Amino acid sequence: MAELDWHAERSDLNGLAQLDREPDDTGIDLRAVRLYRQSRVRRMMLDYGVDAVILSDPVNIRYATGTRNMQVFSMRNAASRYLVLTADRSILFEFTGALHLGEGFETVDEVRPAKTASFVAAGPDIARRERDWALEMNALIRELVGKDATVGLERLNAGTAIALAETGLRIVDAQQPVEMARAIKSPEEMKCVIASLRATEIGVGKLREAIRPGLTEAELWSVLYKSIIEQNGDYIETRLLNAGARTNPWYQETSDAVIGENELIALDTDVVGCHGYYADFSRTFHSGPARPDQQQRDLYKVAFEQVHHNMDVLRPGMSFRDYADAAWDIPEKYHAHRYYLSAHGCGMTGEYPYLYHSGDFPEAGYDGMIEPGMTLCVESFIGEAGGKEGVKLEQQVLVTDTGTELLSRFPFEDALLA
Numbered sequence: 426m427a428e429l430d431w432h433a434e435r436s437d438l439n440g441l442a443q444l445d446r447e448p449d450d451t452g453i454d455l456r457a458v459r460l461y462r463q464s465r466v467r468r469m470m471l472d473y474g475v476d477a478v479i480l481s482d483p484v485n486i487r488y489a490t491g492t493r494n495m496q497v498f499s500m501r502n503a504a505s506r507y508l509v510l511t512a513d514r515s516i517l518f519e520f521t522g523a524l525h526l527g528e529g530f531e532t533v534d535e536v537r538p539a540k541t542a543s544f545v546a547a548g549p550d551i552a553r554r555e556r557d558w559a560l561e562m563n564a565l566i567r568e569l570v571g572k573d574a575t576v577g578l579e580r581l582n583a584g585t586a587i588a589l590a591e592t593g594l595r596i597v598d599a600q601q602p603v604e605m606a607r608a609i610k611s612p613e614e615m616k617c618v619i620a621s622l623r624a625t626e627i628g629v630g631k632l633r634e635a636i637r638p639g640l641t642e643a644e645l646w647s648v649l650y651k652s653i654i655e656q657n658g659d660y661i662e663t664r665l666l667n668a669g670a671r672t673n674p675w676y677q678e679t680s681d682a683v684i685g686e687n688e689l690i691a692l693d694t695d696v697v698g699c700h701g702y703y704a705d706f707s708r709t710f711h712s713g714p715a716r717p718d719q720q721q722r723d724l725y726k727v728a729f730e731q732v733h734h735n736m737d738v739l740r741p742g743m744s745f746r747d748y749a750d751a752a753w754d755i756p757e758k759y760h761a762h763r764y765y766l767s768a769h770g771c772g773m774t775g776e777y778p779y780l781y782h783s784g785d786f787p788e789a790g791y792d793g794m795i796e797p798g799m800t801l802c803v804e805s806f807i808g809e810a811g812g813k814e815g816v817k818l819e820q821q822v823l824v825t826d827t828g829t830e831l832l833s834r835f836p837f838e839d840a841l842l843a
Contacts, residue, residue: 453616455700459491459532461611467512469602470577476570478577478599479562479589481507484773485579485603487701490515490532494523496659496697503581504542504558511569542585551584559588566594579603604777608770609798615823617700618772618800619832621658622821625696625704626835628652638686638712642666645690646679658698662774665693665817668712673808673815674762688712689721691817695775703771705802706833707819709841717841721814724807725841727759728816731805735767736822739803739829743795749783760784762815764806771800771821799824800832816841 466489470478480486483499486508499505499520506523509516517527518539527536540558541547547554566574577599578586590596610618628649635648646666653661664679669688671677684690689709696704709725711717717725734753743751752767768780780801781790795801800823808815821833 453620453700454613455491455617456531457613458611458617458700459530461614462488462606463490463510463515463532465606465609466510466603469606470510470512472605473577473597473602474575475577475597475599475602476574477509477511477566478579478603479507479509479581480579480599480603482580484701486517488603488607488773490517490527491530492517492519492527492533493659493701494520494526502541502543502545504539504585505546506539507581509562509565509569511566514569516565543582555582555584555588558585559592562589563592563594577602607772608777609796610772610800610823611798615800617702618704618823620700621696621698621702621704622706622832622834624656624658624699625649625653625694625706626833627656628696629692629694629708629835632692633708633710636684636690636710636712638684638688638714640684641681642668642671642679642684643681645684646692649692649694649696653696653698656699658696659701661694661696662703663693663695665691665695667691670813672709672817673812674810675764675806675808675815675817684712686712687715687718689717689724689814689816691815693817693819697774701773703774704821704833705771705775705819706821706835707804707817708835708837709816709818710838711841716843721816722841722843724812724814724816725818725838727756728805728807728818729837729842731755731807732803732818732820735803735805736820736829736831739768739795739801739822739824741795741797741824741826741828745778745780745790745793745795746786748780748795749786749790752780752783755782755784758809759807761810762806762808762812764804764817766804768801768803771802775802795824797824797826801829 481503483496506520507518516535517533524536542555542558544551575595579599632648666679667677668684668690672691691709693707698704731753738751770776804819822829
């Protein structure tokens, strides 16, 4: 039985649920992880002809330096902290009063106070603040790499980007080089991925044990969130746990709806966990007390088939187009509510590449190559249009030199596979 198997593995999982810090017993060389990631960004900058990047997405700053500060706050206050990175310099502009958080990192050469260029910080004086910010960045970049520099931006307030372009620098989009850098994981980096997964699996195990009719969706979901925070994970990026009729269609966010008897409960973890790495797998449970009915089992088995077929066809050296053609063909009755992707990259968040279904490829798809070192999440949502319930399943895998390695170990439900 799945429950017995889960309990048998819990001691092993606890041993891998490391915190986001650096004691001697982590078994992870986080210095090597940081240096590898920064070198990946610099390599892609060179490949794409970018002399300097100004990174303001807190996930990208963390990737390039290992530093973190108020991740969620920084996501909606883009100019509150930022990083200037060139081929040989790394200057972190940290939030007011928090400069000490960037000290002592081998990936940061200097920490300076950020000049927050946002309306909430500057009010009606925002235009002048943005010009001052741009002039400061222009002077720094010219000092570091010369007057004809190509500068990459990935996310800033529109006014700051416009002001910077008006200083004469050549501005390009840094999303592509940064995403391409993040796509390939080192062996040491994979230890962080696995630590985050094991910690998340512990939380999902607690959530599974807490399931009972009468709880609200939010009460059940909070069991996972509590476990993630207790293990020093960061946050959960979405609110994707729902039950019964709210499982179909997908993307109905966790609510105060009460879980009824004998309902399906669908969960997508979307956890930014230990060391800032994304643990992204999906499971669907049954609330009991009776056994799942035939329709529930049928939905589950179809989703299980899709995930495992698509895992089996993944291989290094395969083009995205070839993968789409080889992937599982979704039956017509489930097509309208299909998950929008067949698979996607996964690192510190969901990331490049997106792998689309064959039928969606002409409009949405793009080509590329599946490479060793990519971590991918293989997705399925199965529910009929107008159907009573749906099933969400997903597995996280590493692409190796010869095939794939399964990373997510949380068991599937024997009662739903019967």
